[in-house]
Amino acid sequence: MTDLSLEGLRHAAKRLQHAFEAGEGWAFERVKQRPPRKTFETLQRADFLQIIAQEHGFASWPKLKLAAETTGLDRATAQQRLKVALFHGQTAIVAALLEQTPDLADGLFGLQCALYDRAAIEKALARNPGLAVQSFGPRRPILHLAFSRWISARPELEADMLAVAEMLLAHGADVNDGFAAQPGDDHLLSALYGAIGHADNMVLGRWLLAHGANPNDGESLYHATELGHHEGLKMLLAAGADPKGTNALLRAMDFHDHTAVQMLIDHGARVDDFNAEEVGGEAPFVMPALHQAARRGSDDRMIAILLDAGADPSAHYKGASAYGFARVHGNQALSRAIEARGAAVPLTPEEELMARSADGQASPGQYINPAKLPEAYQHLIREILHLPGRLPQIERLVALGLPYDQPDAQGITPVQIAGWEGLPEVMAYFMKLRPDLSHVNGYGGTLLSTILHGSENNPERAERDHIACFRLALEAGVALPEAVIRNAGREDVSAFLQDWAIRMPGQVV
Structure with missing residues (x-):
């Protein structure tokens, strides 16, 4: 493991640079995950x-160096780990860190908010009321509070959590505050989304709405369907959330949630909530409901709900009819429903071949030019790979x-999706x-980090086998x-990864 000292980390940077310049794959992979602002040809030690x-x-590096010189690198690193664990709901790690160092969050106002440390917040605000609206990292205190998942492990702290919220509000915090997920992003992730969609914290979500949080924040409704x-x-x-113009309905269909x-x-x-700038009957950004039903394998009940609500069986999406989409995705229930309404249309030659595949028939000697x-249909394989029984x-x-x-x-490839899904x-x-296998996706994720993310965030993770994917x-x-x-x-x-690192130390970078 890396020597957690400034000198040890400088040595790690030097080793990474030499390996990168020598063309080592592991080094290139790490640089791609966190690309500097320069081109790869001009990278320097900094x-x-x-x-x-x-x-x-x-x-x-200057922030790491400052933390090392003022706090001590071991403690500063543990504090950073605590922050990440609170945000991602890694409650076992939070508990272990606090058991090992009970005062780890002392003096760190954002972390104290995320831990619902009522007494510490009260004292800090008495000394400096401006802390309630000050940024700590990319987020202000009410966002540290809202995005914390600590409530799942410590529900008995509910009263303290709400007291912290009240104190922040009384000192100027904005219940509609938000932060950019990526630097330069215009779209902000709101405190309400943090509480409801991210942290599954219904108590704080209800408090935020009662105090004026906007339910139409572009995120909360969509993610509320995932819980x-x-x-x-x-x-x-x-509270007045308006589902028109959102993808909330399509997302609920992902989980076959009829209710x-x-x-x-x-x-x-x-x-069929088409984007306002639809062109030639095509929806450039919102998929018609029956196309979503086709690719998600919706059942007769879901299809009936959609048709009763006015779903158009003749709708087209990015060059594909609803009927063609249903046949290619192998959704027989939808195909029958469209045929019963007289809306079936002839399939293209490419659709015929893909429909045969969905129906269990091979087409030896016949090929499709993907460019056509x-x-x-450009990402058909990626779209169906998580569905049961689709490997053939x-x-x-x-x-x-x-x-x-x-x-x-x-930027996510099928093998990465399979890993994220735990299949x-x-x-x-x-x-x-x-x-x-060295591909880095649009989120900066590698194959291993994508599997790791899936092991903690995939809604079906309890039934999947992410450890086998790691292996x-x-x-x-x-x-x-x-x-x-x-x-x-x-x-x-x-435990699996640590055991692998012990048995295969040469593979650890």
Whole structure:
């Protein structure tokens, strides 16, 4: 493991630079995850120091150096780890850090808010009322409070949490405060989204709405459909959230949530909610409901809800009819429903071949030119790989010539999605096709960090096998960064990665 001293970290930066300049794959992968602002050809020592600092939770090397000189690097690193663990709901890590160092958050106002430390907040505000509106990192205190997932581990602190919220509000905090997920982003993630959509903290969400939080913040309604319950959705709709123009209904369909879909429709959601700038009958950004039903494998009940609400069986999306989309995705329930309404249309030759694949039929000797596919089908393999029993269909599509390593709009490749989903059988198939295992997606994620994220955030993670996906990647020789080991929030994942690092020290970078 890296020597956590300034000299040790300088040595790590020097080693990274030399490996990068020598063309080592693991070094290039780490640089791609946190690309400096310069081109790769002009990187200097300072750029590699910056990467090392970011890997340890600091925005820059000067901030890491200042923390080391004023707090001590071990303590400063632990504080950064505590901040990340609170944000990501890694409650076991939070508890372990606080057990080891009970005063770890002392003097750090943002962290004290995230821990609902009522007494400390009261004393700090008495000394300096301006702390309530001061930025600590990228977020102000009410955002540290709202995005903290500590309530899931310490529900008995509910009264303290609300008292902290009241104190912040009394000292000028804005319940509609937000922060940019990425520097320069115009769209802000609100405190309400943090409480309801991110932290599943219905108590704080209700408090924010009662104190004037805007339910139409562009995030909360959408993410309230992901929680596995309807409390947040009911709360937002009762407060005046308007589902028109959002993707909330389509997101509820991802989870086959008939109740949520009906609730949204009852509150004004339009099943074919095209973007205002639609061109030639195509929706450039919002998918018609029946197309979503096709690709998500919706059942008869969901299809009936959509059709009763006015879904158009003749709608087109990015070059694909609803009927063609249903046939290509193998949704027989939807295909039958469209045929029953007399809205079936002839399939293109490419759709015929893809529909045969969905129906379980191979087409030996026949191929599809991916360049001729409408945009709607460009990422077909990526869209179906998480659905149960689709691997044979994927194999037939690959045999037809569909790309199996093509990044989607977020830069995520199918093998990364399979890892995020925790589907080792599907991931193993893609790995046999020799995809680019060093690819870094649009979120800065590698294969291993994407699996790690899925192990803690995928809604189906309890039924999936992310450890088997880690094993596949590591057995293929993918380098194991210390940061992945350090950031593992699940105890079983952490234990597996640490054990691998002990057995295969040469693979750790």
